[in-house]
Every structure is written in structure tokens, then in C-alpha cells.
Amino acid sequence: MSDSPLQLALIGHADELTAWSEALRRLHGGQVAVIANSMEAALGENTSFDAAVVNSSAAAAGAIEAGKHVLVAAPVADSLEETEALLRSAQEASVFLAVGGLPVNAPANRVILDRLSGGKLGEPGLLRVHCWSGASNGSLTAKLFGHLDLALRLFGSSPTELYSVACGNRSYLQVHLGFAGGGMAVLDFSDRLPAGQGYDSLSLIGSRGAAYSDDHHNSHLLFTGGHPSALIDDSGDGLLFEVQGFVDAVAGEEAPAINSEAILAVHRVLEAIGRSSESAEVLHEREGTYEPA
């Protein structure tokens, strides 16, 4: 790889691009060369680029077809099959496909993962996540994918059993996971909050300690008359961390932090959660698939 900075194309909705562009000003070894709302538009620009940061599976497919490395927003694609096809085409084109928009890259979760992997918290026992937003703040599937990825990383494996319940025409989903050795996780997702800020909370109980990361603790207060409003810090640091990791991986020709196998493992759990919530059955892992007992 040359020493010149990696040239990036940012592909997304117009309302996201300004924030992305701002967050990426501190990028090392890469720079934003093109900003566009579609891969076709980016390719049509008279500027060359090496890699693309995209927010849809269609744009990811376009980038791979054009021979570009790609960082695609979770959940990569809507189905396991489509995700497998994208990963296959990336491999055939000899480009990296990495995943972005993952909670594991948020500053608080990086600290928790660091302390856990350093043995400070002991064996993980219980993960609790609340992830609530309004309907306009991103898809429930993307949030579910991201937090499943986090859960699998914290416990170091895929769950051995899972159970899921949904209500409100699937605008609310609750997921219960069991891991080998007794670990457990309960995650719930809602996109039915009134318009405005969402809410995120995570606690991890380990055998030697615990970690709590909660908007309830971490919010600031805004006084403008009447009751104060909570202000939640959203610095965009997670995006910079993700894109930096992607740029470093491409420059070093190393596989991205979340590899194909990890992406597919999350998608298998995601697909099983959908089946469990439909059938109201507990599903158990058997040789990589989830089936009723």
C-alpha cells in the first residue's frame, strides 16, 4: 500500500453526511474525497477513491462491484442469505467488507470491553441492554444487529439458547439469550418513543465486578423554562473509531475487526430471534443453527 492517504467516498442520506464528514476530520491515513447520496453518484464524480463508507446493502454491492473496499452500516443486509452473498462477492473481488454503526465501538462500550478482556470484571454473567428510540432514528434491525454483536463479543461466543417476544406490531422486541457456562442477556428495543432523543442503557454484571453505562446517569440538563430536558452526549467518536479501524485495516491489509464469520454469526442469531418471536418457542443452538428443543 502506498503512503498516500486512503481516499474515501461517503455515501449516505444528506442529513447524515455533515455529521459524518465532521467526525472524520480527525482521521489518520485517510481522507474524504467524495460525498454523495448514492454509489452511482460517487462513481460518476470526477474523483477517484479507494474505499467507501456506505449505509445500505445496495451501495455496498455497488462499491464491491467497482472494486472498492467498503464499510457498510449494520446490519450489512436484511437477510442471512443476502449478507452471505455480499461477503462472497467481496472475497471474490479481493476487497474488505467491514461493518459500521456498531455499539461495540461507542466509547463507553470500548472501556467495558477493555476491562472485561483485562479480567477486571471476571466472567461475564448478565448483560442488560435497553435501546429505545423514535421511529425515525434508524431501523430496529440495525440496532438489534449491533447489540447482538456486542453481546456475542462480551460473552465470547454465540448463545446456546434464545427466546424472544415482540409486541406492538413488532415495534418492540425483547430478546433473552443464554450462553454456555450460565451467562445470560436480556436486550429490549423499541422504536415507539415520541420524537426526540432516544435512550440507551447497558449494564454488565461480572463475577468480580460490574459496569453500568446509562443515559440516565450520563445525561446533561438543559434549562429553558419549565422542567429541564436531558441532553445526551453523542460526540460521533464511535464513527471516527470505526472508520479509523477500517482505514488501518485496509492500509495494513489486515482483516477488519469484525470478520465474515462474526458477521454471519450475528445474522444467524438475528434470524433465529425472528423465528422465536413468531413461534413463541425457546430455540437451542445445534451445530450453528437454532431449533426448538
Add this chain to the structure above:
Amino acid sequence: MSRPDPIRVLVLSVVKHDYVARGVASHPRFELAVVADDANQPDWIHERNEEFAGEHGIPYVRDVEKAIADHDVQVAVVSSEAERHCDLSVRAADAGLHVIQDKPMSNSVSECDRVVEAVERNNVKFLMWNRNLLPALVKAREVIDRGDIGTPYAIHVDFYFAKDAGPPKGSLGPDAAPLDWLEFLKAAHATGADGGVGKEPMGELSIEGCYPLAYISLLCGKEASRVFARTTAHFHQLCVDNDVEDLATVTLEFEDDLVGSLAIGRIGNASHPDIGEIKLHVLGSEGALVISEARPEVSIYYRDQPDTEFKSQRLLAEDNDYLLADNFVRAIETDSPSILDVRTSRNITAMVAAAIASGRSGKVVEVI
């Protein structure tokens, strides 16, 4: 204007926490009259009963029925080991006494059914001691009742006690003798961590599950009909040796499109700077609510502060005891249900039993 006669109270065994009897005594309408227990109980039980009676300047009688007959009492406060709760409550109800009982109601749903039958047949009142009148819960109920978040469709409770329960799991080595439940819990009386004292080992769901499930019942007016649970002994060798859980998660399914969950554990002293994170998350059709059970609180730090002193002090927490006693006075005098009545308490025990069964089987279990 003359003051009403005091309601005389029989303290029917006081072998673990004495906060129930003390809470009742904090209300001016109640008067502790006598402590009683069965004569055939072991010495350690008599010693604790004697000590409490002496402290309050009232007699201790080693004959429950005689104490009832001789002391003109109207209310029994039951705080024995959990496996004797229901038997003592049934005998008190059959003698026409209203009953206040420490948690858990019982280790056995069928025992709870006996209490329900006795309380209803004798037309007496029943209160399971609980935390539903802590300021945070009162506020949460007020917000929900006012309709601020619309109709709740999901409710979650985290209920962690950051307390140790003896040696950490695996720390004693493979050849160590199993820890004896009763002996360990008897010794834990000194720190007040003896809620599970008794011959029958109990996990955290049984010992503390009543509290968070009572929150859910209070705020949503419903009890779960199906549960799925994961349970494990994650922290303490005592729980491993006695095959009970110290960590659990429960998915709760209710009628009418309401779901919920409970995360509960005795997670060890190192896991939180104070008593532990106790939180409620409620989602409704018009909004959501995040409630920290400990708040309002004030934090106090100083040099040479004892390790055993909580640095964050809950405000108005003692009001819960007074308000529970006051609630029971009102239940008696107006023939209204108490804030945690006998049927709700029985149904909470059934939810706990279903969760334990689910944790062992790995299956969804109907609550019966």
C-alpha cells in the same frame, strides 16, 4: 376527641430481619404486645425472639395459641424462616388476626394457597411487607396513573444487591466441604444479610423476587402468565453448594400485549459502591419512564468512613415502613385491600416458582 384504641400486635417469630416488626411499631396506631413462637423450635430461634421481646419490654411466650388467647391481640407480624411463614400465618388468621408477613410468602405455592383460603375464610386482612411505598415507586405510580406515558406495554426491573454471600465461587478448592445453608445464614444475621435463613436453601429469586415483582404488579396491575428464565450460581460458593441461583433473568409475558423482564442478583460487594443498582424501565404508548429506586438520595463521603456505611443515603426511605403500616391500618379500618394483598402475594410466589422451573428446564413455563 378521644384517641382510638391501639391495635395490639403479636410478633410471631422474629428470627431474621426485625424491620417488619419495627416498621409496624413506628406507627402510632400499633402497639407491640407480645412475641411468641412454638416451644419445639431450636434454641437459636428462642434466643432471637427473647432478645427482641426484651428490647421492646414485652413478654416472650413459647406457645403461639396461648399468646393469642392471653394478650388480646388483633394483628400478627410473621417473620420466621420462610418455610414456617404460611403455617404461622394460617394459624393467626384462623384465630381471627390480621396478618402482616415478611417476604417471601413461602417456598411453596400450595402453602400460599392455604394462606389465601384462611385469610378469605376468616375475613381478615393480609399485607406482604414490600418496598412499594418508597418515594421513587410512589412517583412512578403517580406518573403512570396520570397517563403521562399512556398505556404501558413493557416493564423491566433490575434488582441487584451488591452484597457478598460468603466465599466466591470456586475459591475453596474442590475438596472443601459444602457450605451449610442454615449455619451460614444464621451467622449472616449479624450483617442483616439473612433474608434466606431457614432449613430450605433459597436462591435470589425466592429471597428477593417478591420486591421487583410487586413493583410490576403495582405499576401495571397485572401478573405474568408465562415466563422464561435463565438462572445460575455465578458468584457465591454457598449458592453452588446448595444448588440455588444468585443471578437470574426472567422474561415475563402478560395478557393484553404487555411484556416485561426481571434481572436479579446478589452480585457481590465489589459490583456497586452502594446497595446495588435497582431500576425500573417502563415503556408506554405515549412515552417512557426510567426510575432509579434509590433516588432521591444524598451522597456523603468523609475520612475514616466505615466500609459498612452506605455513602449514598436514600432520602425518605424510612417512610416506606411507616406508610406500609399506615396502609394496613386503613385496610383494617375501611375493609379495603392492602397494598400487597394475599392473592397478589400468592401470585408473585407462583411467578417465582415458574421462573425457577423455567431456569432448570430451559423451557417457557405457564404461571399457575
